Amino acid sequence: MIYENELITLEIESSEIPWVKVFTKRKIKEFSECSADEKTEIFRVIDVTEKLMLDYFKADKINIASFGNILPHVHWHIMARFETDSHFPDPMWGAKQREPQLDLPSFEVFFTELGEKL
Secondary structure, rough: OEEEOEEEEEEEEEOOEEEEEEEEOOOOHHHHHOOOHHHHHHHHHHHHHHHHHHHHHOOOOOEEOOOOOOOOOEEEEEEEEEEOOOOOOOOOOOOOOOOOOOOOOOHHHHHHHHHHHH
């Protein structure tokens, strides 16, 4: 876990790319069930994360997704994407296109900086 407060938690998804997930603390299935404070906090965390991913990793694109078919708990995925990652331009859940050709700065440093910014 990178960060938590009374509304959300921010966790690392193990991957070749920088990828984090924002979860509501409450076990609810739909974004429409979130309180106004939860919605505000989710989007604050997404905004801070996206900006830092762009700056730190020089990502080609940031993907943000929310779906919970397998895990019916409100959560958002935030992923830094690169033309040289193994799935680009397809989603990370799709078929692998190639072997990744990535030379990225430290994920650990990024996760620490992100936690400090939040």
